Amino acid sequence: MSQSNPLDKNSLVLEKIKAxxxxxxxxxxxxxxxxxxxxxxxxxGSRDEAxxxxxxSLIVLWNNIRxxxxxxxxxxxTYIMAVSKNLWLKKLSKAKRESSKDITTLNVSDHPxxxxxxxxxxxxxxxxxxxxxxxxxxxxxxxxGFSMKEIASQMNYANADxxxxxxxxxxxxxxxxxxxxxxxxxxxx
Amino acid sequence: MKDWTEHIEDYLSxxxxxxxxxxxxxxxxxxxxxxxxxxxxxxLIEAIEKTGELDLKDYLIKHTTTATPSKTKYYWTFGAAAAxxxxxxxxxxxxxxxxxxxKEPKSYFGFEELENTTAEVSKAKRKxxxxxxIAQIDDDDRPLDSSNYIAQGDELAFLDENTAESRMMLSSxxxxxxxxxxxxxxxxxxxxxxxxxxxxxxxxxxxxxxSKNKIASRKDRDSLSAANNEKTKEIKKQKxxxxxxxxxxxxxxxxxxxxxxxxxxxxxxxLEVDNLSPENAVILLxxxxxxxxxxxxxxxxxxxxxxxxxxxxxxxxxxxxxxxEPE
Numbered sequence: 001m002s003q004s005n006p007l008d009k010n011s012l013v014l015e016k017i018k019a020x021x022x023x024x025x026x027x028x029x030x031x032x033x034x035x036x037x038x039x040x041x042x043x044x045g046s047r048d049e050a051x052x053x054x055x056x057s058l059i060v061l062w063n064n065i066r067x068x069x070x071x072x073x074x075x076x077x078t079y080i081m082a083v084s085k086n087l088w089l090k091k092l093s094k095a096k097r098e099s100s101k102d103i104t105t106l107n108v109s110d111h112p113x114x115x116x117x118x119x120x121x122x123x124x125x126x127x128x129x130x131x132x133x134x135x136x137x138x139x140x141x142x143x144x145g146f147s148m149k150e151i152a153s154q155m156n157y158a159n160a161d162x163x164x165x166x167x168x169x170x171x172x173x174x175x176x177x178x179x180x181x182x183x184x185x186x187x188x189x
Numbered sequence: 190m191k192d193w194t195e196h197i198e199d200y201l202s203x204x205x206x207x208x209x210x211x212x213x214x215x216x217x218x219x220x221x222x223x224x225x226x227x228x229x230x231x232x233l234i235e236a237i238e239k240t241g242e243l244d245l246k247d248y249l250i251k252h253t254t255t256a257t258p259s260k261t262k263y264y265w266t267f268g269a270a271a272a273x274x275x276x277x278x279x280x281x282x283x284x285x286x287x288x289x290x291x292k293e294p295k296s297y298f299g300f301e302e303l304e305n306t307t308a309e310v311s312k313a314k315r316k317x318x319x320x321x322x323i324a325q326i327d328d329d330d331r332p333l334d335s336s337n338y339i340a341q342g343d344e345l346a347f348l349d350e351n352t353a354e355s356r357m358m359l360s361s362x363x364x365x366x367x368x369x370x371x372x373x374x375x376x377x378x379x380x381x382x383x384x385x386x387x388x389x390x391x392x393x394x395x396x397x398x399x400s401k402n403k404i405a406s407r408k409d410r411d412s413l414s415a416a417n418n419e420k421t422k423e424i425k426k427q428k429x430x431x432x433x434x435x436x437x438x439x440x441x442x443x444x445x446x447x448x449x450x451x452x453x454x455x456x457x458x459x460l461e462v463d464n465l466s467p468e469n470a471v472i473l474l475x476x477x478x479x480x481x482x483x484x485x486x487x488x489x490x491x492x493x494x495x496x497x498x499x500x501x502x503x504x505x506x507x508x509x510x511x512x513x514e515p516e
Binding site: 030055119120121123124126138143171174179185187 | 230237
């Protein structure tokens, strides 16, 4: 197969994304924007909403592609379009639900963040306090899904074990911050 | 006994050996503290993932959308550009446009663009003096002005389409107040109002600024005006194609309020006034010149020129005229 073969191109993009190359997402953004925009504009959306949905779809792709059991059977563009349609549908039905709600039945907890979401927010704040290296190593492992070996080479640790020890230390630091601030029984509801 | 809390991460990321997993699960059933720690661990991972998503989204937004500068910044650039660009032009214009307070008894709200100050105008003025009926229309309009500013006499002035000079002017001896009070200044230190001086429509728009529900009566009056004066009608028709939109915005920096105008004919104004209150500001038009009334003070508004406190009017005679007080 030659380099210019579109199939090859697609798998190359996917490989890049898998390897944590965010710029590859930008290529996918460019090549899919008009398609996603068309769909959303036709369905009561705006150009800005289309961009937002496309961003979210790319994040879904980013997340899923690094799951071990995920296998992309279609072209990336088909996948992105399908996810975008779904996300937009969700957004529309959510908007509809909210607008049809009777003000008298509105529950305080309906709208603002749930207790769980608030807990996540608190943890996110704590994450900002553990230092950049710690944040990075945890993000690389839990969000980007890199192996400890990959992280070790990316972040200049001697080996996977050193990186793992560092990660463990960071995770512990994060949970200590939470424990020092909140009563766990209350915190986890 | 093994310290299972050390293995929570491995458990959560599926990295425990089968034996350890079995033992860990068993321990979890009875150990409430461990259960709690596991729940916390899950939450922390969720927070890490969520943060990662947000960071990625930030990255995408940053790299896929062109950043739009804030409005204020835009205005500053705009003002600065106007200032630099046009100072020369202003000097040129100002020199050939002396403001002389000359009152004439005739009244006509002529929102016509006047593009010259040449003989054609005086010719037009002489013609118009034979049509006194227009004064009635003026009276009719008075209540709408909601201020003491009453149109001082003027004659209909022609727009000479062929004149090279393209300054936008309105009829010469009229004092036309345009209250800005009708525009609620938005919370963000900036308010904008659009005036349309497209000849026959300009008065109507002014009224709209005051009160939208008077549109109907405005229409009546306009037709009355046309009926009363054939000549006016003709000229209005002539000018109808030429449209000016005149936009006035206020924005504030630390100490001053700045008036910024621009029109479709590209004239720009950037007037800086201490303690200008947009709510009480009134723009006046007198003898082809715009003035801003703020409190008791009047400022001349120069087109294509950034001006500030220096443009304050000190000529008492002119102030009296602008105040609408009898001479």
